[in-house]
Amino acid sequence: MEEFHYRIPWRATSAHPGHHRSRTEGGGFEFHGHASLATGADPRHIDVRASLSDPFGEYQVRRFHQTSIVPVQVIADLSASMVLGHKPELLARVTAAIAWSAYRTGDPFGFVGIADGDTPAIHWPLRRHRSAALTLPRRLSEQPFQGEGLAQSLSLNAWLDRRRSLVFLLSDFHFPLSRLQTLLQRLQPHDVVPLVLWLSQEWRPPARWGWLPLHDPETGARRTTWFHPGTGSALRLAFERRRRQLTELCRRYGRRPFFVVDSFRPEALSRYFLESCA
């Protein structure tokens, strides 16, 4: 089971004790300030020095921030475009790693899989899933990948927990940037980590020369193109440009995207979180 470490640059609000820095007062180690014993603070934390120097002679008690849980939610794009090559397996692997890491960190985990239609194809509400990392990949392998997924406009917030949470957005992001922008705007209350699943094959045509009839699995649009070495390099440039555009847009809404190309390395994701919360 793969595991990575994630951190958040903001304070959790939950009262449940957990692993992340929190806004809630409680039994932690992070000094928050002093309070009068009369306010009902915990007498075990009476600060003698502060009490002596208090001009009003009141007993001063140290207050602390506790560490809390952060809800971890995954929005996965189960659209038809995700069936390419071993992308479904890659998606299941990343999802399992997130679920397992959330469990190991002690955070509740939720999963929303969007295929076609108004409602999510798979919806696991937020809870402490001990076995999610095991059962979710199996459930995903039974799921037919179809429809437009995240490309259709859908009120995602109805299916997410209202509390601010760490949201992993798993998709190939093969939809217009304007659509991604509205998606990110709607997810503004949350801390969104865009995970871009790509295969390097996507910009490497199978042959240097030849006619290649293609169809878009989501829109059904067809096109036959004469492939030559120039087409391959143009495609590679297009993907590089797309990468820059995605990075720029997602950074404006919080975090830069994490690219999973061909294979998933959990330690790379750990480093991503380390860099983002330095």
Place this chain on the structure above:
Amino acid sequence: MTDLGLSHPLWLLAWPLTLALLRYPGRKGAPYPAMAWLPVDPLSRKIDRLRRWLAWAFLSCLILALAGPYLKEQKVARLGTGAHIVLTIDRSSSMNEDFSGYLSGNAKDSKSAAARKLLLRFVEQRRQDLFAMVAFSTAPVHILPLTQDRVAVRAAVEAIDRRGRGVTNIAPGLLMALEEFRDRPVTGARVILLVSDGGTHIDQDTQERIRQRFRDVGARLYWIYLRNPRSISVLHPPKRNLSETTTPEYFLHRYFQTLGVPYRVFEADDPESLAAAIDTVDRLENRPLRYFETIPRRDLSAYLYGLGLILGLPLLLWNALEIRQWFAPKR
């Protein structure tokens, strides 16, 4: 346009299916989600459209070819100049003999083979004449109407050295040959070229009928007599032993002389007799004859198949250059 026909028109019912090809072009191709980022290539699009039309034209060609179009049989007006010659050929079993009077196993030596050689040369040299053909043995067989079609005439002449059977029965053959001229305007000299190796007795009634018919149509009679050495020469008959039963040729010759139409006999053992026969025909006065020749219907589907091949080759090339798959299929 009305000269065209279809032998299996039901195939045309399949043609509307080819229209679907323009609308729904076959294989979907490899799935690829990032189509929008492919470089725009208008030339590819044009060629792809061309390919669809090509495939449509190819299938249309095949369906049309299956329907079997043909050019209907046609009557072509021809203008014949020259004599009208009815080859009246003896196909009796005696024609299988060679000139020494025996049945030799070698068909090349038979009289009919000699007649064939003779007539081929005759037909070859009389290019502008119209020929008809009647063969007779016990009963006459009408083989070819008057025509200037050299191929048909040659073929008919080339076939006369096949094995003959039956007896020599000249009268019905002559009557059938004379029938050829009936109800036709007299536009050329009429010749009946009788090729025979012997004569038969013709009874009095028939003799009269033939004589009458010859006068009606005004035909000339030329007899190419294939003589073997043991039989008599009609030109130089012996002075004795002439009777209807032993030398019918001589009496036939005598009868022909009484027909009242120009008559000549040529003996085929004499090599100059053919030249003489040709010369004689040459000197006849002829006027052009307008007549109709029937051309058989012509199958046109081969052309369509050929066109289909030409249209299909670029499609084959396309198919060879097509990339089938991009991403490995899902297990």
